[in-house]
Amino acid sequence: MKKIFLIATPWILIICLWYLVAWYGLVSATLMPRPDQVGAKFIELMRDGRLGHDILVSTQRVFIGVVLGIVVAIPVGFLIGWYKSLRIFLDPLINFFRALPPIALIPLVIIYFGIDEPAKIIILFYASFFAGVIVMYEGVAQISPIYIKVAKTLGASDWEVFRKVIIPLTTPHILTAFRVALGVAWATLVASELVAAQHGLGALIQSAGSYFQMDVIYVGIISIGIMALFMDLLLRKIGAHLVRWQERVSA
DSSP states (O other): OHHHHHHHHHHHHHHHHHHHHHHTTSSOTTTSOOHHHHHHHHHHHHHTTHHHHHHHHHHHHHHHHHHHHHHHHHHHHHHHHHOHHHHHHHHHHHHHHHTSOGGGGHHHHHHHHOSSHHHHHHHHHHHHHHHHHHHHHHHHHTSOTHHHHHHHHTTOOHHHHIIIIIHHHHHHHHHHHHHHHHHHHHHHHHHHTTTTOSSSHHHHHHHHHHTTOHHHHHHHHHHHHHHHHHHHHHHHHHHHHHTTHHHHHHO
């Protein structure tokens, strides 16, 4: 009960504050709908199927972009983190491209890849890759060489060192890279769906903004937050299962 209370309290406080702002007229009702109005619009959009489809489309885009980005980021981050000379060589380049906002690349993406689905995936891939590779190489660079020396002293082959030492030690960093990339991808979603998207939560928000449908904008924003939170919690559960050996070691 204590855990449920601690989890629920911040959300209750936010809703109460939201109602207070609406009731005291601190923000015009046309600019900030009440929570119950947003909830009613959420139910309405779910019933007509539009919101469910937009959530599915956006989730699919984020999932594909993150998976592709992390699949590439893991070996790149590992190599950069493991080999110091390579890290010195590539670190400025990685940080240069990481600092570029994905939205600034949209004109180039449209020119090179058109306005179809691949263009949106590429923007999400870009954001996920550079977020993931930073986490990976920082994590790998902090692995102490003593573990490898001990394993080799005990007679482990190179393959056994990689399989039984390196992979377990890098698994937490891979999971962290996934979580960071997932957050960045959801944050980049609206920008990716600027590329002539007809469906998706970003497209829903942009369309609602054109017609000043504030309740729909709030529904889209909240839906992005809910899906990002759900996927992050799912990754946490998977991570807790994969690195449960850490608890046994620390115990």
